[in-house]
Every structure is written in structure tokens, then in C-alpha cells.
Amino acid sequence: MLSYLQPSDLMVQLVATDFLRYFLAAGAAYLFFWVIFFEKWQHRVIQRKKLQSQKMWMEVRYSLSTLVIFALVGTGVVLAKKAGYTLLYDDFREYGWIWALASFALAILIHDAYFYWMHRLMHHPKIFRHVHLVHHMSTNPSPWAAYSFHPIEAVVEAGILPLLVFLLPLHTGVLFVFLLYMITRNVLGHLGIEFLPKAFVRIPFLKLHTTTTHHDLHHKESSSNFGLYFTWWDRWCGTEHKRYRETFEEVTTRES
Ligand SMILES: [Zn+2]
Ligand SMILES: [Zn+2]
Numbered sequence: 001m002l003s004y005l006q007p008s009d010l011m012v013q014l015v016a017t018d019f020l021r022y023f024l025a026a027g028a029a030y031l032f033f034w035v036i037f038f039e040k041w042q043h044r045v046i047q048r049k050k051l052q053s054q055k056m057w058m059e060v061r062y063s064l065s066t067l068v069i070f071a072l073v074g075t076g077v078v079l080a081k082k083a084g085y086t087l088l089y090d091d092f093r094e095y096g097w098i099w100a101l102a103s104f105a106l107a108i109l110i111h112d113a114y115f116y117w118m119h120r121l122m123h124h125p126k127i128f129r130h131v132h133l134v135h136h137m138s139t140n141p142s143p144w145a146a147y148s149f150h151p152i153e154a155v156v157e158a159g160i161l162p163l164l165v166f167l168l169p170l171h172t173g174v175l176f177v178f179l180l181y182m183i184t185r186n187v188l189g190h191l192g193i194e195f196l197p198k199a200f201v202r203i204p205f206l207k208l209h210t211t212t213t214h215h216d217l218h219h220k221e222s223s224s225n226f227g228l229y230f231t232w233w234d235r236w237c238g239t240e241h242k243r244y245r246e247t248f249e250e251v252t253t254r255e256s
Contacts, residue, residue: 010078014071021179022063022147025187029143033193043254044193046216046247051142051192062134063147066154070147073158077165086165090172100171107168107178108229111160115228118156120239123226131156141190141219146183185229189215198252201245208232213248217241 005013033041034051081088092100122132134150141148149157164170170178188195191212201207208230218225224241227234234240241247 007075007079011071011075014074014078015068018067018070018074019064021183022067025183026063026143026146029187029191033191033195034142040256041193041195043256044195044251046192046194046213046251047140047220049140051140055138055140056142056144059138059142059144059148062149063144065151066147066149066157069151069154070158070161073155073161077161080162081165087167087169088165088172088175089169092171092173095169095171099169100174103168103170104174104178107164107170107174108181110164110167111178111182112227112229113233114160114163115157116226116233116237118159119226119228120237122153122156123222136219136222138190139219140192141216142192143187143190145190145219146186185210188212189228190219192216194248194251196252198249200252201248211248213251214241214244217244217247 077086077088080086089095095103119132122128128136131150131152135145135148135153138145138148147154164178165175189210189212194211194213194216196211200211210225210227210229210231214225214227214231218241221241224239225234225244226239231240
């Protein structure tokens with residue numbers, strides 16, 4: 001349906017969609033964990049610090065500028081689809097359900113690798129200050145930090161979208177679910193509260209997934225835990241925080 005809109009209307013529609021996606025996900029997480037049920041979760045606050053409203057406003061402001069950049073890239077992708085340049089498709093029968101599921105898993109694996117290596121690159125001393133420092137101004141992040149990027153970093157992060165649609169035949173519905181998964185994991189990574197049970201890092205398959213503690217340690221110390229969805233790139237490249245599992249254990253075994 002989006003393909004039938006004029007580019008300017010399309011841009012407005014995409015800004016609105018991205019805005020909703022961000023505010024619903026970050027707002028729901030913030031309200032649930034930090035406001036309504038805070039008493040239940042306060043012993044799980046990873047850094048044992050309060051969130052500062054000034055910092056949260058900064059995170060929201062940078063996230064808003066990121067949303068505009070994401071919508072610009074999204075507009076480009078929809079126009080490219082209209083012109084027949086992308087591998088996006090609308091009819092499930094074209095590739096079948098098995099491919100729909102496989103392409104979702106592949107999109108996550110590709111994004112995970114893309115994120116890890118781009119993230120490592122942005123930590124290069126010559127690049128860090130100009131591009132990635134904004135995200136690291138949140139040393140004790142809140143859910144609102146999910147999209148808190150410098151505009152250059154926002155372009156880098158948005159780069160996964162054209163990469164996927166030119167590389168993989170993706171159903172538009174699969175792409176939509178992938179974008180929902182991305183914002184959900186992103187918000188949870190910046191939650192500041194470890195909500196998972198203590199057994200999580202010991203259960204096969206589940207332990208391969210990153211946790212809030214994993215990314216929180218990256219914000220606190222910034223020299224380890226560069227991964228997004230999975231822990232394997234950090235393990236393979238020796239960048240996993242030395243005390244990640246101990247910290248997770250410490251946070252999840254605190255008395256309520
Ligand atoms: Zn982060
Ligand atoms: Zn970083």
C-alpha cells in the first residue's frame with residue numbers, strides 16, 4: 001500500500017510508523033518496569049542507580065532524529081521496491097512458508113554480524129568521538145536509549161535495511177516482524193533492569209542470546225560486549241566481558 005503514496009506522504013507515514021514503534025516499545029518497557037511495577041523490580045536494577053530525567057530527555061531527542069533518518073532510508077527502500085530494484089515480495093506463495101521462516105532467521109543472523117562489526121568499527125579511537133560517543137553518553141541507559149544515536153551512527157544502523165532487501169528475498173510481512181523484533185530486543189538491551197531468570201545463562205540455546213546485563217556492561221565500561229542479539233561474536237573474538245556471567249548471577253540472585 002505504501003508504494004502508492006507520493007514520496008513526501010510516504011516519508012510522513014514512515015516517520016509516524018517508526019515513531020509509534022519506538023514510543024510504544026520504549027514507553028511500555030519504561031512504564032512497566034520503572035513506574036508501575038518498580039517496587040517488584042528495583043532489586044534487579046543492574047547498576048543500582050536511579051534514571052535521570054535529564055538523561056532520558058537527551059535519549060529521546062537523539063532517538064527522534066534517528067527516527068527521521070530511518071524514515072528517509074525507509075522511503076528510499078519503498079521507492080526502490082516500486083521501481084523493482086529490491087527482492088521484497090508481497091505474496092507468500094511466491095517462496096512459501098518455509099522460506100518465510102528461514103528468511104526471518106537469516107535476517108537476524110545477518111543483522112547480528114553487521115551490528116557487531118560496525119559496532120567494533122565505531123569503537124575505533126579515530127571514529128568513536130565523532131560517531132558513537134552520543135550513544136555512550138548513556139552510561140546507565142534507559143529504554144529510551146534504544147535509538148539514541150548521532151545522525152552518522154543512525155545512517156550506519158539504518159544501513160542494514162537496504163543490505164537485507166537487496167540481498168534476500170524478503171516478504172514485506174517478514175520484514176515488518178523483523179523490525180518489531182529489532183526494536184523489542186533493542187529496548188530490552190537498554191532496560192537497565194535484568195528481568196530474566198538466573199538460569200538463563202546456563203540453558204542451552206537460550207544462553208546464546210544476549211541479556212540486558214550483557215549490553216548494560218557495554219554501556220558501563222564500553223570495552224567489551226559489542227554483540228546485539230547473540231553472544232557468539234563476542235566469544236569468538238574474545239571481547240566478552242570477563243565478569244559477564246558473574247554479574248548476571250549477582251544481579252539475578254539479589255534478595256527482593
Ligand atoms: Zn546501547
Ligand atoms: Zn558501543
